[in-house]
Amino acid sequence: AKTANWFPTQASTDSASVDTLFNLMLGIATVIFLIIEGGILWSVIFYRHRKGDETDGPSIHGNTTIEIIWTAIPAIIVLILAVMSYKVFADMQAPQPNELALSVTGQQFKWTFIYPYEPFPDLTADQNNAAKSNMFSDVLVLPVNRAIRVDISSLDVIHAFFIPEFRIKQDALPGSVTTARFTPSQIGQYTVECTELCGQGHATMHNLVKVVSNDDYLKFVAGLADNAKKAALDPRRADRGKQLMQQKYPCGSCHTLADAGLTGNVGPKLDGVETRAEKNQDNRLTGSGIDPTSMSPQDAAAQYIRLSIVNPSLFITPGFNDLMPKNFGDPTVMPADDREAIVNYLLTQK
Amino acid sequence: MATSIAAPVAQERTGGIAKYFAWSIDHKVIGVQYMVTSFAFFLVGGLLAELIRTQLASPDAAFLQSGGAYNSLFSIHGTVMIFLFVIPMLAGFGNYLVPLMIGAKDMAFPWLNAFAFWLIPPAGLLLLSGWLVGGQAQAGWTSYFPLSGPKFSPFDGQTLWAISLHMLGLSSILGSINFIVTIKNMRAPGMGWFDMPLFCWAILATSLIALLATPFLSGALTLMLLDRLAGTGFFNIATGGSPLLWPNIFWFYSHPAVYIMVLPAMGIISEVLPVHARKPIFGYRLIALSSLGIGVLGFMVWGHHLFTTLSPLARIPFMITSMLIAVPTGIKMFSWLATIWGGKIHFRTAMLFALGFLSMFLLGGFSGVFLASIPVDVHLHATYFVVAHLHFVLFGGSVLGIFAGIYHWFPKITGRFLDERLGKIHFWLTYVGFFLTFFPMHFLGIEGMPRRVYTYDPKYQLLNDLATLGAYILAIAVMPFIVNVIYSVRKGQLAGKNPWRAMTLEWTTDSPPPDHNFDDMPILPPHPYAYGTPEGAAYIAGEGKVAVPALEHAHGAIESPTAGD
Amino acid sequence: MDLQLARTARLNKFDEQRQARDRDLKNKRTALQLWRVANGGVFAFFILANYLMRQQITPWPPAGVERISATIPLIISLALLLSSWTALRAQRSIRVDNAKGLRGFTLMTLALGVVFLAGMALVWRTTPMTGPYSAIFFTMTGFHALHVLAGMIIFGYVYSKSQRGAYSAENYWGVEAAVVFWHFVDVMWLLYFVVLFVF
Ligand code: HEA
Numbered sequence A: 001a002k003t004a005n006w007f008p009t010q011a012s013t014d015s016a017s018v019d020t021l022f023n024l025m026l027g028i029a030t031v032i033f034l035i036i037e038g039g040i041l042w043s044v045i046f047y048r049h050r051k052g053d054e055t056d057g058p059s060i061h062g063n064t065t066i067e068i069i070w071t072a073i074p075a076i077i078v079l080i081l082a083v084m085s086y087k088v089f090a091d092m093q094a095p096q097p098n099e100l101a102l103s104v105t106g107q108q109f110k111w112t113f114i115y116p117y118e119p120f121p122d123l124t125a126d127q128n129n130a131a132k133s134n135m136f137s138d139v140l141v142l143p144v145n146r147a148i149r150v151d152i153s154s155l156d157v158i159h160a161f162f163i164p165e166f167r168i169k170q171d172a173l174p175g176s177v178t179t180a181r182f183t184p185s186q187i188g189q190y191t192v193e194c195t196e197l198c199g200q201g202h203a204t205m206h207n208l209v210k211v212v213s214n215d216d217y218l219k220f221v222a223g224l225a226d227n228a229k230k231a232a233l234d235p236r237r238a239d240r241g242k243q244l245m246q247q248k249y250p251c252g253s254c255h256t257l258a259d260a261g262l263t264g265n266v267g268p269k270l271d272g273v274e275t276r277a278e279k280n281q282d283n284r285l286t287g288s289g290i291d292p293t294s295m296s297p298q299d300a301a302a303q304y305i306r307l308s309i310v311n312p313s314l315f316i317t318p319g320f321n322d323l324m325p326k327n328f329g330d331p332t333v334m335p336a337d338d339r340e341a342i343v344n345y346l347l348t349q350k
Numbered sequence B: 001m002a003t004s005i006a007a008p009v010a011q012e013r014t015g016g017i018a019k020y021f022a023w024s025i026d027h028k029v030i031g032v033q034y035m036v037t038s039f040a041f042f043l044v045g046g047l048l049a050e051l052i053r054t055q056l057a058s059p060d061a062a063f064l065q066s067g068g069a070y071n072s073l074f075s076i077h078g079t080v081m082i083f084l085f086v087i088p089m090l091a092g093f094g095n096y097l098v099p100l101m102i103g104a105k106d107m108a109f110p111w112l113n114a115f116a117f118w119l120i121p122p123a124g125l126l127l128l129s130g131w132l133v134g135g136q137a138q139a140g141w142t143s144y145f146p147l148s149g150p151k152f153s154p155f156d157g158q159t160l161w162a163i164s165l166h167m168l169g170l171s172s173i174l175g176s177i178n179f180i181v182t183i184k185n186m187r188a189p190g191m192g193w194f195d196m197p198l199f200c201w202a203i204l205a206t207s208l209i210a211l212l213a214t215p216f217l218s219g220a221l222t223l224m225l226l227d228r229l230a231g232t233g234f235f236n237i238a239t240g241g242s243p244l245l246w247p248n249i250f251w252f253y254s255h256p257a258v259y260i261m262v263l264p265a266m267g268i269i270s271e272v273l274p275v276h277a278r279k280p281i282f283g284y285r286l287i288a289l290s291s292l293g294i295g296v297l298g299f300m301v302w303g304h305h306l307f308t309t310l311s312p313l314a315r316i317p318f319m320i321t322s323m324l325i326a327v328p329t330g331i332k333m334f335s336w337l338a339t340i341w342g343g344k345i346h347f348r349t350a351m352l353f354a355l356g357f358l359s360m361f362l363l364g365g366f367s368g369v370f371l372a373s374i375p376v377d378v379h380l381h382a383t384y385f386v387v388a389h390l391h392f393v394l395f396g397g398s399v400l401g402i403f404a405g406i407y408h409w410f411p412k413i414t415g416r417f418l419d420e421r422l423g424k425i426h427f428w429l430t431y432v433g434f435f436l437t438f439f440p441m442h443f444l445g446i447e448g449m450p451r452r453v454y455t456y457d458p459k460y461q462l463l464n465d466l467a468t469l470g471a472y473i474l475a476i477a478v479m480p481f482i483v484n485v486i487y488s489v490r491k492g493q494l495a496g497k498n499p500w501r502a503m504t505l506e507w508t509t510d511s512p513p514p515d516h517n518f519d520d521m522p523i524l525p526p527h528p529y530a531y532g533t534p535e536g537a538a539y540i541a542g543e544g545k546v547a548v549p550a551l552e553h554a555h556g557a558i559e560s561p562t563a564g565d
Numbered sequence C: 001m002d003l004q005l006a007r008t009a010r011l012n013k014f015d016e017q018r019q020a021r022d023r024d025l026k027n028k029r030t031a032l033q034l035w036r037v038a039n040g041g042v043f044a045f046f047i048l049a050n051y052l053m054r055q056q057i058t059p060w061p062p063a064g065v066e067r068i069s070a071t072i073p074l075i076i077s078l079a080l081l082l083s084s085w086t087a088l089r090a091q092r093s094i095r096v097d098n099a100k101g102l103r104g105f106t107l108m109t110l111a112l113g114v115v116f117l118a119g120m121a122l123v124w125r126t127t128p129m130t131g132p133y134s135a136i137f138f139t140m141t142g143f144h145a146l147h148v149l150a151g152m153i154i155f156g157y158v159y160s161k162s163q164r165g166a167y168s169a170e171n172y173w174g175v176e177a178a179v180v181f182w183h184f185v186d187v188m189w190l191l192y193f194v195v196l197f198v199f
């Protein structure tokens, strides 16, 4: 597809029609622009007042014909543009056969993508259920030339799902599910941006998109399923906690943690969090209602980290605001297994 | 009636400068108070903009490391520029000019007028004091819930933001009532609706919009305050609130509000162009009525800010109404062009700014129509393309219009001219700086750079650096203006009653006007824009005028000879 | 000749004053009309908010929350309606220069206002805070009650001025403004009553 090169790559089947519409509008605008700016320039050059001429210009108050013309022509133009826009939009929205449905969750300040899950026959129903919630990825991997439907939701504030190369944008609203449809048409790497102001980390809320061949896609999903199965069998491992913090939960958009490669700066650094807790720095234990004399230092640290996640308002680290999400205590947002895996992992950060 | 040809003399100014700092119920003093106060807020908002551009000069957050601090910058920049600069500045023009233009002694309710003004300075200080208390607001000038709710914005600044806007809203409502009553009831005897200068039509349309739209903002702000202070949860989905209530109400107010910000500026343009092009305004009636048309349509388009939010079907009607607004606005554009066409243009600074308005607002209007197309907006929404659009209409439109107005009426307000040489430097620096700052943003938006980000992909750096350079030029550009005003107020060349040989009533009285505006009953011109006619020339020269006894006047016995064309 | 001129001048002056007063009155009437438009906008906004909340929550009131009884509100609605009538009578009285009638009916209006607010307070005391249903209820009735209070303050002012004989058939703007505002508040209550208790 050819396009004026100021647009990003056309990587979805609808990109071209959006660009064409834009360029058409630009063409019309250019004509009107030239007429009006040309008229202004012409007047500026030829209708200057000459020195010494103190008379007025001609007394013309209006002209009905010409006024009707410049009312009618723009009206016709915009109505045509509206009809054309509607057509392009209707095409973009139309459901496609054989859609791949993914769900996308926005949370301060990260996107998480959940893939469809095929139950493993060798797992129990409970295990399968647990595995299902582990079909997550922080990279949006998509098969090329397959119609995609994403069901978008938000766990906290309003976010917006935007892939410039696909010309697609849709708000993620708390409490309801919105959908967006597109068909990637070019293998490559893109980004999902967040384009609705969602807080201090809004600028860094973007994830990688990889459009791959169908084979690669199948491999990727198989890998996810494997990982999910392992997670279901032994969910509370510290190394799984690390993976959860990197990929499933948005911790890294606010916290820095060298071991996991996290670099956020909205909340405190998590390096050494275990030591800080064990030593009751700034009275964080007592501040969270933990009595350090009643349990071992390790238990106290574990309890502190747990409380920091499920009820972050109990104790506010000095120098920071009460901005950590309050919904990690909700088991539908963070199942207990995930939480314990993260606690176990953070306990290793001395 | 003294003629305008008599040599200008310095007018005795009663009370000197002190009266501008005190409670006054003279609409002229209040008008100046509005203008000076809001200009101070322009500098504050501009300073914040310079900080924004400094941050964005490099992609890697080299200046401010925290997203929160940056979010406060643009939130307060947008709020200050809109609610504390453009709206009150234009209200200031309205206050100063409307009574003079319709030949009245004052506004209908002078005390109320002063009260409405004095709500503004404390509201502004309240807003800015967010930096001193527990955290400045940082949810954008749109302050969408839930982000602006108590859970995600535990900052006192957000509460102050809401209180401040509440006060400004009340001020705006009271001001509008005053304008409507004044224009409806206080016109000089014999002045029909269609004998009013177009600026008065613009203020009338603006006031009607403000009167109908602002109460909804006040209601929504009340709920916001209750949510933040009393824990009600109106916008919180978990407690049965509706997170979309706020965006809908906010834009139900704020889209009409963008016309509150541009219609009076368009009114200024309709005054400045004919005077300096020496030609009648073209299509008076349609310009007057299109203001009302824009006002009515403006209430039906708010959903175009929510094209990625609303359900797909609900977006369609908003697209159609939004695009239709191009029609009444186009009527104005073409009429202005026809006004200068064939005229005898005097290139004074006021005229340069007015021509600048014509050329730049046009671009802003076009980008608006692009955004009104749903599929195009789906790509461009919340990118720098929107930032480009809003500054082209607000800076290229309202602000250039405001400057045109200042250069045009400064001689009336102070009795002295602004210096033309400094004025031209001011104009060219502003024009070039403006274009350099905001034009590149279109391309950034098309490429996909989101707005409201404090750090970005390095591939966008070049265009951002151009914008930053332009912003620094803009900061330099205001300096000659400030110097010019301070110098010319005291030392500028004397202007006399009617230096531009204009035909609206404010030019028939002294500069600055006496306390009660007119020493005698003002005599109406044949038409506010009767340029190029013998009657008009005679009127400007002040010839052939007989003072008419007040009684006859009061009964409307003297009709203007060619009223309404 | 001289006499003629002097007479015209006197007439002019008289005429001017009279005109200024007439115009002033006209301005105030227009302004009050516009104020009702703006104020009514805020009232309408809360109705809209109420409507949108109901769209979101079914059933309304939410399960487990009891509907607020309409008995007391109905009684105080009648009181308010009656007060609109007494307010009207107050204005009628002063129009025929009956200052005593003005004072009497103003007092009655005030008394009925007190009845309304007392009844409202009773309703508030017996309504528990339960979430969205009560939140919008308190907001709407609270907002309205503030306006009743404002109306009563205006009537109180009118009463104290009327004791000093400030009003006459020629000059009763204060009374008129109070009555017009009172009718407005009354009509708003009827709307709110329907929204809150009927639907
Ligand atoms: C002075 C203020 C002002 C004015 C006048 C306008 C005018 C218009 N605006 Fe703009 N707008 C803003 C201020 C303004 N806007 C602001 C502040 C925002 C961003 C808010 C935020 O999110 O922070 C915004 C955002 C905004 C959006 C949302 C973008 C998004 O967030 O995705 C849209 C979408 O439709 C839009 C459309 C329009 C249209 C159609 C007009 C029309 O009125 C323009 C009409 C004018 C013309 C078209 C030019 C002259 C006409 C002719 C010469 C006739 C011939 C023309 C044609 C046939 C095309 N505007």
Ligand code: HEA
Pocket: B042, B043, B044, B045, B046, B047, B049, B050, B052, B053, B074, B075, B077, B078, B079, B081, B082, B085, B086, B139, B140, B141, B142, B387, B390, B391, B394, B395, B398, B399, B437, B451, B452, B453, B454, B467, B471, B474, B475, B478
């Ligand atoms: C009338 C309205 C108006 C005006 C005039 C301006 C003027 C400017 N704006 Fe503004 N802007 C908005 C309204 C306006 N803006 C709005 C509504 C938003 C959206 C906010 C949001 O997203 O919530 C916005 C957002 C916005 C952004 C996007 C931020 C983001 O999304 O991350 C940027 C970025 O460049 C910007 C830049 C500028 C610049 C460089 C100017 C320049 O024109 C300013 C020029 C400055 C001066 C002329 C004054 C300089 C003076 C001094 C340096 C001296 C100061 C001295 C003292 C105070 C004593 N603006």
Ligand code: CUA
Pocket: A106, A107, A108, A109, A110, A158, A159, A160, A194, A195, A196, A197, A198, A199, A201, A202, A203, A205
């Ligand atoms: Cu999420 Cu911005």
Ligand SMILES: [Cu+2]
Pocket: B254, B255, B258, B301, B302, B304, B305
């Ligand atoms: Cu809009």
